[in-house]
Amino acid sequence: MVLPCIHLANLRSLPNKMDELLLLSQTNKDFSNSAALCFTESWLNDAIPDNALNLPGFQLLRADRVTESAGKSRGGGTCFYINERWCTDVTALKKMCCPSLEAFFINCKPFYSPWEFSSFILSRDDFMWFGRKIYSHIFTALETLYTDLAEICLRESRSEEEDEEEEENAVCEDNPIFVLVLRDFSRLQDFLKTSGDLMPKTLEGQITMEKTPSYFVTREAPARIYSMSRSTKLIVVVRDPVTRAISDYTQTLSKKPGIPTFESLTFKNRTTGLIDTSWSAIQIGIYAKHLNNWLQFFPMQQILFVSGERLISDPAGELGRVQDFLGLKRIITDKHFYFNKTKGFPCLKKAEGSSKPHCLGKTKGRTHPNIKPEVVQRLRDFYRPFNMKFYQMTGRIFGWDD
Numbered sequence: 044m045v046l047p048c049i050h051l052a053n054l055r056s057l058p059n060k061m062d063e064l065l066l067l068s069q070t071n072k073d074f075s076n077s078a079a080l081c082f083t084e085s086w087l088n089d090a091i092p093d094n095a096l097n098l099p100g101f102q103l104l105r106a107d108r109v110t111e112s113a114g115k116s117r118g119g120g121t122c123f124y125i126n127e128r129w130c131t132d133v134t135a136l137k138k139m140c141c142p143s144l145e146a147f148f149i150n151c152k153p154f155y156s157p158w159e160f161s162s163f164i165l166s167r168d169d170f171m172w173f174g175r176k177i178y179s180h181i182f183t184a185l186e187t188l189y190t191d192l193a194e195i196c197l198r199e200s201r202s203e204e205e206d207e208e209e210e211e212n213a214v215c216e217d218n219p220i221f222v223l224v225l226r227d228f229s230r231l232q233d234f235l236k237t238s239g240d241l242m243p244k245t246l247e248g249q250i251t252m253e254k255t256p257s258y259f260v261t262r263e264a265p266a267r268i269y270s271m272s273r274s275t276k277l278i279v280v281v282r283d284p285v286t287r288a289i290s291d292y293t294q295t296l297s298k299k300p301g302i303p304t305f306e307s308l309t310f311k312n313r314t315t316g317l318i319d320t321s322w323s324a325i326q327i328g329i330y331a332k333h334l335n336n337w338l339q340f341f342p343m344q345q346i347l348f349v350s351g352e353r354l355i356s357d358p359a360g361e362l363g364r365v366q367d368f369l370g371l372k373r374i375i376t377d378k379h380f381y382f383n384k385t386k387g388f389p390c391l392k393k394a395e396g397s398s399k400p401h402c403l404g405k406t407k408g409r410t411h412p413n414i415k416p417e418v419v420q421r422l423r424d425f426y427r428p429f430n431m432k433f434y435q436m437t438g439r440i441f442g443w444d445d
């Protein structure tokens with residue numbers, strides 16, 4: 044199958060790349076003969092007219108970020124330039140823009156396609172984890188709709204280091220562009236019309252849940268979730284920030300055994316005892332600061348903090364609070380748990396849909412490295428004022444400073 048040549052690039056602002064693109068379209072044959080150019084991070088807005096973005100021989104289709112829908116004003120946006128020698132029958136099928144997803148579907152019916160397929164759907168997304176779920180849902184549905192669908196995924200080419208970096212930072216995955224090759228796009232058009240509501244419908248008696256620990260410390264998350272649904276209830280499990288930092292380090296160490304010691308990462312200056320608050324293992328434990336971001340959008344009554352320590356020593360009690368907070372009948376009680384001394388954690392007597400007990404997986408309860416008592420003490424002193432503030436804000440004394 045001969046495929047159209049498509050250029051994909053993350054531009055980080057189209058307007059200031061126009062001169063370069065014009066030059067490329069005049070001097071680079073691969074570029075000017077491309078069937079389509081797909082640019083992510085176009086950073087366009089209403090104030091930038093199409094005629095300022097003209098590339099001779101190409102038709103522009105753009106989906107700019109909509110501040111009110113996306114919950115953030117900067118960045119984002121996708122655009123396609125379709126080569127008029129390849130195709131002039133181009134339609135924008137659907138633009139989706141919400142806090143967790145930005146997607147743009149266009150349909151191209153080229154003059155000539157050397158096989159029986161007639162449409163190329165180019166789509167591009169930019170989203171948080173939940174958007175990714177919605178997007179994969181759309182694609183699964185499309186595969187059911189079209190048994191003869193050809194799906195091609197293009198990604199920006201990246202260096203090995205960038206790949207490694209991404210692995211470390213799961214929220215920062217790259218955004219591919221999908222090309223769907225179809226025989227008949229009318230069914231897709233109908234499908235996209237009805238898939239406008241991005242959140243799965245929550246029926247009477249159901250609660251839709253989403254779990255991403257990093258949201259609590261992600262600056263943009265409160266605004267995005269608020270603009271999706273302001274009545275969302277938020278649950279955060281917190282534990283002693285010092286133990287949390289060591290646990291965080293232990294987890295990284297298990298994946299990358301060569302990293303520096305905990306001590307050397309903790310301090311900016313070992314002599315003065317200055318803590319490196321930019322290290323994420325330290326930064327995440329400043330709960331009061333993160334909570335403050337959420338309180339700009341959600342009232343305290345909509346946020347529940349679960350104690351990680353109590354979740355081990357009294358799971359039923361802690362889950363009782365969760366059930367009350369969600370307005371559920373207290374179904375989970377003491378009789379559902381037993382304590383596994385070897386693991387050091389409570390286990391469920393019967394897992395859901397099974398008659399067998401269920402304990403937490405191997406990665407929970409890793410042995411922490413021994414950290415010098417004076418380092419632990421320095422961290423305790425560092426966190427104490429933030430912990431006090433956090434107790435005050437939440438109205439609960441978590442007991443980390445006893």
Ligand SMILES: Nc1ncnc2c1ncn2[C@@H]1O[C@H](COP(=O)(O)OS(=O)(=O)O)[C@@H](OP(=O)(O)O)[C@H]1O
Nearest residue numbers: 256290291293294351352354355403406407408409
């Ligand atoms: N149910 C429950 N109750 C109390 N504490 C729990 C629970 N589940 C996980 N944990 C603790 O969370 C630490 C690991 O968290 P994560 O699951 O986020 O990370 S991991 O990716 O699996 O390592 C891990 O910390 P460590 O003890 O340092 O390994 C767990 O102790």
